[in-house]
Amino acid sequence: MKIIVPMAGRGSRLRPHTLTIPKPLIPVAGKPIVHRLVEDIAGVLNQDIEEVAFIIHESFGKQVEEELLEIAQKLGAKGTIYYQNEALGTGHAIMCAKDSLNGPAVIAYADTLIRADFDLDTTADSVIWVKQVEKPEAFGVINLNEANEIVELVEKPKEFVSDLAVIGIYYFKDIAVLRNELQLVLDNNIIHGGEYQINDGIKQMMEKGMKFVPGKVDEWMDCGNKDVTVDTNSRMLNFLHQDGENLVSDDVKLDNATIIPPCYIGEGVILINATVGPNVSLGKGSKVENATIKNSLVQTHTTIKNATLDNAMIGNHASFDGNFTNISIGDYSVLE
Incomplete structure (x- = not known):
């Protein structure tokens, strides 16, 4: 299993804290966001992690790169650094790690933390993790058929589709399939919102009949701006305290x-x-x-x-x- 972590954005909504440090390295409950994210995902997957690939901006510097490689080493995995120096979207970010896009993998965006306990559905071509939310119109949501399979992704729906919001963590049984679809997105210059989006690759996979299922998390904690990051810090402290951690x-x-x-x-x-x-x-x-x-x-x-x-x-x-x-x-x- 591989973990792919796109994290090249500086986090403008969290300024001034991100002026001198990338958002994923801001500590929550004493540990940088990206450290917690990777460790938590590795924990819930309960599988050997072969590689952790980080997609960063080259300006982050060598010290940041060394810290990220240490995260992978602590999991007994190979650490790889890729660069995305232009903000061209989620699909473009993933393709910056093209050389690592093969075999089973999880993609996780480094501005969110989770608490979850589940068995991975390895029969599906992909799992998209979601969380039930009160205001689905503010999120990208999934649409399910009667077999509980994902048949549609809808970004900030004006009319109700579902209340299951996509949280930015995805599993692919063979991420090479997504790689090939995203290559078509790039080659054909398919752009939404001025950027190349992961959803366009996913939609092409759905059109070819591949099976997507939802994975639900118990807790989803955002780190997008100051207030939600402080709230996430409080929630994480409570979870760790309940776990008996010193x-x-x-x-x-x-x-x-x-x-x-x-x-x-x-x-x-x-x-x-x-x-x-x-x-x-x-x-x-x-x-x-x-x-x-x-x-x-x-x-x-x-x-x-x-x-x-x-x-x-x-x-x-x-x-x-x-x-x-x-x-x-x-x-x-x-x-x-």
Whole structure:
């Protein structure tokens, strides 16, 4: 089994946090989004992972590439880096990894996290994972026939089709079939929304009678903008806490401070006259003094003083001293 991870986009909706780091590497509950995604998919597939291919922008740099290759190595898999330097769509991104597109594979876009427990239907040509949503008109959804097979993909339907939204994770029994169909999309310049789309390759497979079935996840957590990323951080902390995972480093220094779980507290964190939690992630090397923080995501080596924070997201190496309560500041920012 292979895992293909398109992640070349910078994540403009999550700025300023993505100005200095790609969105998939922003930590949620103490671990970068893409790390959690790949590990969770490998866990639910319950199969040996042969290769993990990451499709990134060349500007991400060698350090990012090394971190991604380590993810694959921890799974005992080969890690491969491909580049998509132009934002030409999901279909184009996948085809940037053309040399790895053979055999059984899962494609997973690196801006979403899941919680799931299922058996993969290996009799199908493809599985498209979906989640029931309250407002299907805001998503791409699937249409099912009486045999529970997917017969249509509909993007943001104006009239009700179904409430099962496509979450951006796909299994293909032989991804070479999708590769060949996407090559036709590129060769014939089939464009929607100014881009080459994976859906056009999938629709061609459906027209040839291939069997697509839905796979349902228990939880689908987005990381598209600041508010939903903070919410995803809170939800993931609760899941990990329920799983019994230790989220507080042994070397945290407490001075008249209280931690209300669930919280992730990284290495070397110092808490003085502070109440932290619930639902807070504090990255390593951070310091909180004379402050109360809840429902927030703070990255590494950041100092927070004299603050009451709720629904906050703060980047790396930042310094905040003030009374703002709902903030979003990026790396190396200072508010005093």
